[in-house]
Amino acid sequence: MSRFWKWFWSIAVGAPIALFAAWALYDNTRLFLVTFLNGLTLASLYFIVASGFTLVFGLMRNVNLAHGALYLLGGYIGFYVTSATGWFVPGLAAGFIGAALVGLLMQALIFRFMQGQDLRQTLVTIGLSIVFADLMLWSFGAQVHQLSAPDWLAGPLRGIPFIQAYAKYRMALLPLGIAIGVLLWLFLNRTSLGMMIRAGVNDRQMLAASGVNVNLVFAATFAIGAGLAGFAGVIGAVELSMVPGEDVRLLLASLVVVIVGGMGSVVGAAVGAVILGLAETYGLAYAPTYSVVFTFVILVLVLAFRPRGILGEAA
Amino acid sequence: MNAGAGGLALGKPLPGRSPGVSARQGRAEIGENLISRYVRPRHIVVLALVLVYPWIATPFFTFQIGAQSLALGLIALSLTFLAGYGGMISLAQMTVAGIAGYMVAIFGTAATDGVSLGWPWWLAVLLGLAIAALAAAFIGWLSVRTEGIYTIMITLAIGVAFYYLVLQNYAVFNGFQGKQKVFPPTLFDIHWRDPLPFYYLTLAWALAGYFFVQYLVRAPFGIALQGIRDNPRRMHALGFNVTAHRVAAYAVAGVLAAVGGVLFTWYNGLVTPGSVGTGWLINILVIAVLGGMRHPTGPFLGAIVFVLLQSFAIDLIDRERFNLVVGGVFLAIVLFSPDGLLGLWAALRSRFASGSRYSNSRGGVR
C-alpha cells in the first residue's frame, strides 16, 4: 500500500475512535476506564485460546474447528479436578494436560493419515466438534458449571483511582495473558522445537527434507495448541462459566481473532485479540443491542481490505 | 495427495465432458444427442418414482419427508455445486437461503408483528431472490481472495454475524420471534401449501435446479470453474479472471440456495434466527457430504436420509442423542467414504462388476 493510502486509512479509522474516546472519557470517566480494563482482560482470554488455534493452522494448515470443544473439555476437567482437590492450580494443569492429550490423539490417530488434505481435515474437525459436544453434554449434563476463583484471587481490588473497585481475578488475567504470550514467544524463538515449528511454518517440505521427524513436531504442536485451549477453558470456567454452547462462542471468537490478526502469527493473535476484546466490551457498554454484530462488521471490513489479516503472511 | 492444487480431495465429481472439446461441437452434440447420450433407464425410473410418490405415500410422508427433503436438497445442491465443482466450501449457503426467506416475509405478507409490507407475492419472491443472490455475491467477494480453506472460516463467521443481526434487530427482522405465517399464495384456487401441490412445487424447482447444474457444469462456465478448482494459477495464466469466476459461482449458487430457501421457509411457515444459526449452517454441510459431492443427486439423497433421521430418530434411538448420531455418521463418511452415499454406491457397483469379471475370465480365486 502506498504511503498516501496508509495515512488515509489510519486517519479514517483512527479519527472516529479518537473522537469517541474523548467524548466517552469526558462523559463518564469511570465507565470508559473500566470498559478499557474489561476489554484488555477479555482480550487475554481470547489471546490464549486463539494462539493455540493459530499455532495449529500456521504449521499444519489445519483449521481445527473442534478447538472450541477442546476449550470446553479443558474447562470441565479443570472444574472437576479443582472441586476434588480444592486447589485451583492443579485444575489449571489438569485442563491443559487433558486437552493436550485429546489433541495428541486427534493428530496421531486421525490427521496423520490425512497429511495435505486440508479441506478433508477441516471437515473431520467439524464432525469431531459435533461428536465431542454431544458426548460432553451426555457426560456432564446441561447444567452450568461455575468455578469459583481461588481465595487469594477472590473479591474486589479497592482503591484504584477513577475506577474505585475492580475484580481481582479479572485483573490477574492481564499479567497472565502477557506471561503466556512471552512464554510462547520464548518457546518459539529460543527452543529447538520452536525453531523447527517456525521452519515448518515457512516450508514444510524442507523441514522434512532436513531430517526432522515431522510427525513428532506436528503431534507436539497440536498437543500444545489443544492444551492452550484447555488452559483457557479453566480460566473461562471462573470468569464466564461452562455451559454447552460456550464451545461455539469461543471457536467463533478464535476465528475472528485469527482472521483479523493474521493466520499463523502469534503476534497477530495478540493484536487481533486486543481489537476483538476492546470492540466487544465497548460495544456491550455503549451499544449493547448490536455489539456482537459490530465485532463481525470489523471482521468483514478487515476481510474486504486486507484479506490476510493485519499481520498475516502470504499463503 | 492434492495439496498443491488446493483441490478437494474428497473425490472429484464426474466430469461432463473433458475440456478441449470445442464449444461449437459441444452445442451441436447437446442439440442432437441429448436424449440418447445422457438419459439412462435409471433416470426414467427415478423420475417416474418421484412423480408418482405422492399417490402412494401418506400426506405426512409427502409433505414432511418428501417436500422438506426436496427443499433442503436444493439448498444443499448449491453447496455441492460450489464445493464439488468449484472447490469452495461455503458454510453460508443456509444464510443466503435465510436471507431469501426473510425478504419474502418482509416484503410479502407475514404475521402482523414486525415489518411486513404486504406487496404482491411474486414481487416479494423476486426481490427475495435478487437480494439473496446479491448477498451471496458479496459473501463470495469477501471470501474468495484468499486460500481455499479460509473460505470455511470466513463464511462461518459471516453466517454467525447474520444470525446475530436478525436476532437483535426487531424493527425489520422481529428478533427472537422471527417471522411467522409465511405461506405461499393461493393461486388458481389451489392452496399451494397443501401436501400435494406443495410437493409438486418443490419437485419442479428441485428438478429445475438439478438440470440447471447438470447443464452448467458442461457449459464453458462450469468447465472453467472446474479448471479453477484444480489449478487456479494455470487458469489465470490462460487469461481467465479467477476471482470474477469464483464470485459468479457464488452468485449462481446463491440463486439456487435462495430458491431452496423460499421453499423451505414456505414449508416451515416461519423463519426465525434459529433457521440461520450455526446448527443449520453445519447441517447443510452434513447433508451435502452425506449424499456425496460428486454428482447433483448427492444432496437430495443426503437430505432424504437427514430428514428421515430427524423425524424418526425418537422412535428408534434416544432422541436426545440425535446430534451424536448425525455427527458420528458425518465423521464416518468423511473418514471412510469421502464421497458419501454416492461413493459407497459406486464402490459397491464396481465391486460387483469386478467380481463378475473375475469369475468369468479367470474362473477361480484371484
Next chain:
Amino acid sequence: MKQTTFVRTLVGAAVCAAFAGASHAQQPPVRIGVLATLEGPFALGGQDSMRGADMAVRERNGMAGGRRIEVIKASSNAQPDVAVNATRKLVEQDKVDIVVGPLSGSEGIAVKEYSKTQPNLTFINGSSGAQAATLVNPSPNFFRFNNDGAQAMYGVGKAALDKGYKRVMVIAEDYAFPYSQVQGFMAEFCRLGGKVPVKAWVPLGGKDYSSVIARIPKDIDALLVVLGGADAVNFLSQYEAAGGDKPMIGGSITVGHDVLNHRGKRRDFQLGTIAGSPIADNYEGAAWKVFVAEYRKQFPVSAGGNANPTLFAPLYYTNMKAALDGLDAVKGDLSDGQKNYREALAKLVVKSPTGDIRLDANRHAIVSNFVTEVVKDAQGNLINRVLRKVDNIDQLLGMKREEFKIGTRDEPSCP
C-alpha cells in the same frame, strides 16, 4: 348332522367373540401426544415435563372418560421449526387426538399457528409462556392452563416497594421471555409509583457482564435480574467480585436452588432477595405437598429424578390433568371434531398443585403467583420462603385491553 353342528359351533363362537370384543373395547384408546424439549440446553426441563405428564396419567390409572390413555412422546430442541415438525408427526403420522406441549415460548407461538390448520384436534400447552400465543391471533383450539411470563412476576412489584426499593435497574436477556417478566414486574411497580431509569438488555448467549456491571448507576436501590439460573450464578460471581452490593430482585428462573446453594463464599448478601414464581418449593399448601411427595416417590433421586420438582413438572402436570379432566367431562366423546370436548375444556376448573385454575376468553389461564424471599433455614442453608401468594392474576394483569401492550424492550417504561 356334523355339518350343522359345525356351523352352529362357528356361529356360537362368533357370537361369543363379538360379545367379548364389545365388552372389552367399547372405544379405542385416546392417543395423547406430549411434546417437550428433550434435546439441547433445556433437556433437563424437558425430562421433568415428561415426568409431570406421566404423573397426571398415572394418578388416574391410565384411564379418563372411560377410555384408556395412550401417551406418545415427541421431542424438540426449543426451535420453532423443529417443534412444528414434531407436532406434525404426532398429528399426521402417529394420529394423536390431543397434543400437550410445547415447552418454550417461541415454540408455543409456532404450535399455536399450526393448531389453526388442524381445527378438529385440540392442542393444550405444556409450559410455554409467550404472551403472544394467546393474546395475539389466538387459536380456537389452543388452550393454556398455565401462566405466561408476565403473570409469573406479578406481585413482586408491590413487594419491592414494600421493601423500600423505589428506583430499580433492569438487567435481563434480550428476548421475549425476559421482556414479559419485566413487564409483569413493572406493571404493578410503575403503577404504584416506582421508577425504572435504566434497562440493560444483554444479548442472548453473552456471558461477560462486566460492561453491564460498570453501567450500574449509584442512585439505584435494587437490581431486577432476569437471567436463567446458569447466567444468574455467573452474574452474581462477577458482580460480587467487582465489589457490588446492591440488593437483587429475581425473575422466575433466577433464584432457584442451584443459584442459592451454589458453592461460594459470602453468599449472605443474597439474603432478602425477592422473586416471583408460579411455584415455590416451601409452599405449605396441602395440594402442593401431596404433589411433591408423589413426585419424589415416583421419581427417586437414585433413579435420576430431582430432589425437588422444577417448574416444568407441575406445569405439564396441570395441563395434562386438564386434558384428562376434560375427557371425564365429556365421558370420552371426541366425536364431531371434538367440539364438545373443547367446550368442556373452556369451562373447566382444574385443581393444580398451587390452586384452582380457570380460563379466560382467550383460553388462557387465570393463575396464582408466589412472591418469595431468600432466608436462612435452621441448618443455615439459603432457601426461598413464601412471602405472599397473589391470586386471580389474569393475562392482562388487571389492565384494560386497550392500554395493555405486550412486553418489548421499551414497553413498559417509567424512567
